[in-house]
Amino acid sequence: MDRRSTLGLAAALALSAPRTLRAQTFDHAIRLIVPFAPGGTSDILARLLAPDLTRALGQNVVVENRTGAGGNIGADLVAKSPPDGHTLLLIDVSTLATAPSLYTRLPFDLKRDLAPITMLIYAPYILAVHPSVPAQNAAELVAFAKANPQRLNVGHAGIGVGNHLTGLLVTQHWGADLTQVPYRGGAAALTAVAAGESQMIINGATATAPFCKQGTLRPIAVTGPARLADFPDIPTFHELGWPAADSGTWQGVLAQGGTPAPTVVRLASEIASAMAMPATAQRITALGAVNRVEGPENFRTWLDNEIEVWSRVVRANNLRLD
Structure with a gap:
């Protein structure tokens, strides 16, 4: 998705949001949880976005690395946070999609406890x-x-x-x-x-x-x-002629599953605008990634499909982590 399309999505999200969109305010610092170590794709992207989101939301956006269990420790932290949009997860969502098939006792329900906000990039x-x-x-x-x-x-x-x-x-x-x-x-x-x-x-x-x-x-x-x-x-x-030819790192942002829809829409709109900033767009291209901003509904559809696709690979290789 090019910059014009990203700007169009941001505008569409704002226009389609309830009238309460402008009322969705943030009254303390926002935690942007990266469930992997510093220096990886998720971390690079989070630190690229944080300054623009800080300006847009009027509160400091603080990147926190919470590593372990293939990203599930950080995801569980967000899943159990207050559903107010102040704790967000930035993760390789193709990796997140493997969790339901890898773990029989996953501490959170991916579809219930995490709310897709927007896809960000494909690398x-x-x-x-x-x-x-x-x-x-x-x-x-x-x-x-x-x-x-x-x-x-x-x-x-x-x-x-x-x-x-x-x-x-x-x-x-x-x-x-x-x-x-x-x-x-x-x-x-x-x-x-x-x-x-x-x-x-x-x-x-x-x-x-x-x-x-x-x-x-x-x-x-x-x-x-x-x-x-x-x-x-x-x-x-x-x-x-190798398999998994379209695999890669798909980065996205999610919130706690009970987050009100107007808050999700506000976050999606502000993140889309941040992704369309010229300096950010140029940096993403320079990093070998493609801007793939998608709204909450498209992101949910994509995630559901990935869960099914990778579950077949997990089963075929008899992989279990508990």
Whole structure:
């Protein structure tokens, strides 16, 4: 969605809101919970948006990192917060969508206890390797992985998160035996692979591209519909015929499930406006992401579909976390 479309959505949200929209005020600081460690895609985006939202809402928007359990600790904090719009969750929602199938005793009900406010961005995944891996392209990487069972450690953001499941699908498609290594978030996984502790990663372009530009990681392939402008020679999963070709990090904002509709609409409108700010839009593009602002209803439909799609992958791989 381009800037004009984002501005149009912000205006539409405001026009379609109840008359009480203007009355939806905020009387103390707003906590923007990021359930992953600093330096990952969610954290980068939260800190990019916080200043504009502070100005728009008239209260400080404070980013808090509450890590653990694949994002569920932070999500549970928001789910159990007062339903007044003062505690928000910014998360990779494709990862959040795996929680109901991974946990039999999830401490919150995703559909009941969290209210979608708006989607924010889509960032494709970059599959990259440490420079010590003797593979310069996809064909060489697949051949090396198949010839060297368990030689490659694949760092990911946690069991059951989007990049872990994508990695499982891809390596199964290769017919290769790789070792999946969970870390406490994408930032920790990136650091580990850049240091050579693990040798391969599939992770959001927003956080991964800088490592590739610096030469500390070697990009091999990307998800999404098109090659990245910064890496025009790197093929897409689509071109390679790999599965999960449209997977990636889909970032969104949610509130507590009982949050009044006018408050949800006000937040959605202000966030859409913030996302359309020229400096923010340019920064998102520079990070290799695409603006995908969606209102609450479209976001809910998307999330319901993701829950179903990833539950099939979880079941097929017999994954459980409790």
